[in-house]
Amino acid sequence: MGVPLRVAWLNLAGLSLLALPVAAQVQVGELTTHLNGTIAPGYSADYSNVSGSDHSWALGGVANLSGFFYNPNFLSFDVGLYLNQSRANSDFQSISDASGVNASANIFGGSHFPGSVNYSKAWNSEGNYAVPGLANYVTHGNSSTFGINWNENIPDAPSVSVGFQSGSSQYSVYGTDDQGQNDFHSFNFHSGYRFAGFNMGAFYADGGGHSLLPQVVTGEQDTETRTDNSGEGFSVTHPLPLRGSVSGSFNRNSWNTNYLGNSSNGTIDMVNTVAAVHPIDKLSFSASANYSDNLSGQLVESVVAAGGVVSGLDSGDTSSSLDLMGVASYNPFANLQTSAYAEHRSQNFLGQNYGVTSYGGGASWSHELLDGTFNASINATENTADTGSTVSNTGENSLGFSTMENYSSQILGWHVSGSFGYAQNVQTLLVTYMNSFYNFSGNARRRWGRFSVSGGGSGSRTALTQQPGTANSSDSYNASVSAGPWLTATGTYSKASGQAIATGAGLVPVPVPSPILAPNLISLFGGESYSFGLSSTPVKRLILTAAYSNSTSNTSGYAGGSDASTSDAISSSNQNNQFNSLIQYQFRKLNFNSGYSRLEQGFTGSGSPAEVVSSFYIGVSRWFNFF
Numbered sequence: 001m002g003v004p005l006r007v008a009w010l011n012l013a014g015l016s017l018l019a020l021p022v023a024a025q026v027q028v029g030e031l032t033t034h035l036n037g038t039i040a041p042g043y044s045a046d047y048s049n050v051s052g053s054d055h056s057w058a059l060g061g062v063a064n065l066s067g068f069f070y071n072p073n074f075l076s077f078d079v080g081l082y083l084n085q086s087r088a089n090s091d092f093q094s095i096s097d098a099s100g101v102n103a104s105a106n107i108f109g110g111s112h113f114p115g116s117v118n119y120s121k122a123w124n125s126e127g128n129y130a131v132p133g134l135a136n137y138v139t140h141g142n143s144s145t146f147g148i149n150w151n152e153n154i155p156d157a158p159s160v161s162v163g164f165q166s167g168s169s170q171y172s173v174y175g176t177d178d179q180g181q182n183d184f185h186s187f188n189f190h191s192g193y194r195f196a197g198f199n200m201g202a203f204y205a206d207g208g209g210h211s212l213l214p215q216v217v218t219g220e221q222d223t224e225t226r227t228d229n230s231g232e233g234f235s236v237t238h239p240l241p242l243r244g245s246v247s248g249s250f251n252r253n254s255w256n257t258n259y260l261g262n263s264s265n266g267t268i269d270m271v272n273t274v275a276a277v278h279p280i281d282k283l284s285f286s287a288s289a290n291y292s293d294n295l296s297g298q299l300v301e302s303v304v305a306a307g308g309v310v311s312g313l314d315s316g317d318t319s320s321s322l323d324l325m326g327v328a329s330y331n332p333f334a335n336l337q338t339s340a341y342a343e344h345r346s347q348n349f350l351g352q353n354y355g356v357t358s359y360g361g362g363a364s365w366s367h368e369l370l371d372g373t374f375n376a377s378i379n380a381t382e383n384t385a386d387t388g389s390t391v392s393n394t395g396e397n398s399l400g401f402s403t404m405e406n407y408s409s410q411i412l413g414w415h416v417s418g419s420f421g422y423a424q425n426v427q428t429l430l431v432t433y434m435n436s437f438y439n440f441s442g443n444a445r446r447r448w449g450r451f452s453v454s455g456g457g458s459g460s461r462t463a464l465t466q467q468p469g470t471a472n473s474s475d476s477y478n479a480s481v482s483a484g485p486w487l488t489a490t491g492t493y494s495k496a497s498g499q500a501i502a503t504g505a506g507l508v509p510v511p512v513p514s515p516i517l518a519p520n521l522i523s524l525f526g527g528e529s530y531s532f533g534l535s536s537t538p539v540k541r542l543i544l545t546a547a548y549s550n551s552t553s554n555t556s557g558y559a560g561g562s563d564a565s566t567s568d569a570i571s572s573s574n575q576n577n578q579f580n581s582l583i584q585y586q587f588r589k590l591n592f593n594s595g596y597s598r599l600e601q602g603f604t605g606s607g608s609p610a611e612v613v614s615s616f617y618i619g620v621s622r623w624f625n626f627f
Contacts, residue, residue: 031067033066034066037061038624039621040060041060042060046613046615047615048611050611062081065077075105075106079101082098083099098125100121113152116148117149118145118147120145125143127139127171131525131527132507143169147163147165162189163188166184169181169182173603175603176603176611177606179212181212183209184207203231203233210225227255235247241277248271252269270293272288273290274289284328288325289324293320294319320347320348323344325341326343336365342359354432358400362379365377369409370411371411373408377404383399402423415444415445416444417443417444440458440460441459456478457478459473459475472510475496476492478491478493487534491533496525499525526554527574529550529551531549533545533547548579551575552574554574579596591620592620593617595616
């Protein structure tokens with residue numbers, strides 16, 4: 001049987017099913033099952049300036065099979081299938097014809113030994129490659145995940161929890177010939193026990209992954225990362241007099257990563273202790289001590305955890321850190337809280353010793369103001385370098401300051417809220433670097449019967465105080481107007497810029513100071529995006545929607561070498577715009593659907609023209625409760 005004839009028979013079968021009566025639940029022996037779903041035959045057309053176009057009658061739909069064996073607490077399951085359901089008419093809002101399955105099962109749910117299994121598989125599904133603060137790049141490909149979990153919860157015995165997860169994805173970026181790939185696996189074990197007033201816990205975790213990054217982002221061909229990591233540790237807590245408690249923990253983390261032939265591996269041992277007492281309702285004291293035998297490793301691990309790598313920094317070099325802190329808190333009034341603290345941090349890093357002693361205090365206050373609520377906090381810290389040491393690259397001591405304010409109220413019928421935060425010389429992981437930032441947000445909305453308006457905005461900026469050119473910034477604004485069911489209009493605008501590292505899932509803001517992270521591992525990005533949408537329900541059971549978004553950005557990586565000279569920069573100007581529309585009308589048990597989607601995406605760094613992909617669909621669907 002040829003493909004057109006087979007598709008015709010499938011659509012004929014689908015149309016015939018639209019007239020079937022509803023069936024009842026099915027029980028076979030100890031097995032009880034229930035099946036419902038949607039059948040959606042229709043006509044689709046796909047157009048592309050790269051892969052050509054096609055037209056066809058297609059049968060799509062969604063099916064959900066659930067049930068249990070013997071008893072829901074003994075074995076229960078849920079299986080969801082979807083076929084050709086990623087057009088503009090579907091819940092998935094995609095331009096590709098995606099199909100897939102999601103399945104899960106629970107066993108022994110009512111016992112002391114519950115377990116679960118989950119599995120998912122997707123074909124030709126639409127995805128995203130993340131860009132901080134901007135619209136994401138659109139990708140398409142296949143993915144799968146598998147997981148299994150088991151627990152033991154016997155009274156008066158140590159609890160046990162074990163889990164395993166694995167997954168993979170392969171994708172292409174629209175507008176390039178680049179391929180991306182992600183694979184991961186993880187195993188975890190947790191146990192807890194209470195004995196003689198001691199709460200004890202232990203864990204072990206092991207995992208790893210492999211990623212192939214798109215060239216248009218990194219500026220490199222065949223950019224791969226491979227990472228293996230593991231961790232184990234234990235903790236214990238015990239009550240103290242004066243409504244207090246004491247706790248301690250030990251953790252060991254190990255990793256091994258490879259990036260373009262550059263390897264990094266190491267092990268970190270960390271010990272943390274804290275004791276606190278609360279002698280009276282208004283007064284409390286706490287003291288803590290934290291030690292790490294591998295400060296360089298902590299920096300490397302923070303990058304590895306974000307999905308990147310560090311080359312040129314030997315995590316095996318001798319390094320350590322010790323942090324001692326004491327805090328006293330006093331609440332003189334119900335709406336006023338004050339605190340004071342003293343802290344000493346000593347670090348050995350890259351063959352040098354650093355130390356800083358900090359003294360500080362702060363207060364937070366809340367009060368009713370103009371029929372609203374106002375909250376504010378302020379903290380100040382003096383950082384003094386130890387003799388023969390510095391707390392900053394400038395060789396000077398520093399004064400740290402931070403504040404945060406929030407306000408919300410209803411003024412002349414408007415619901416308004418806003419916040420602002422600012423900090424200068426806030427300590428980072430390394431005492432040799434200080435951080436500064438500010439952020440703000442505001443929102444307002446008002447309703448007059450069925451008519452309403454709203455708007456808002458937010459922004460942030462963060463940078464290392466001593467390092468020019470390390471700032472990350474973002475701003476976003478939104479507005480909406482609604483006139484009952486007849487019309488709703490929305491709009492957004494955002495812009496962002498900064499430094500990031502390229503990972504298998506997208507660009508991630510740099511988690512450590514750029515002098516620590518080699519320039520050739522940093523991607524620079526910047527751009528803006530906007531969108532607007534319209535929706536209406538002019539008559540009952542009729543839905544009309546349309547949405548458009550546009551994003552332009554610039555990214556750059558480095559072709560190699562240890563410096564960030566302009567000649568080494570690999571730059572790309574990127575464009576992404578999408579349009580989606582939908583018309584849906586319900587008549588009795590039938591839904592008539594028509595949708596159109598269009599995507600245009602291109603990267604000058606890819607050397608290929610922008611790719612334009614569009615899809616049109618018209619069809620009918622009906623929901624069934626089969627049994």
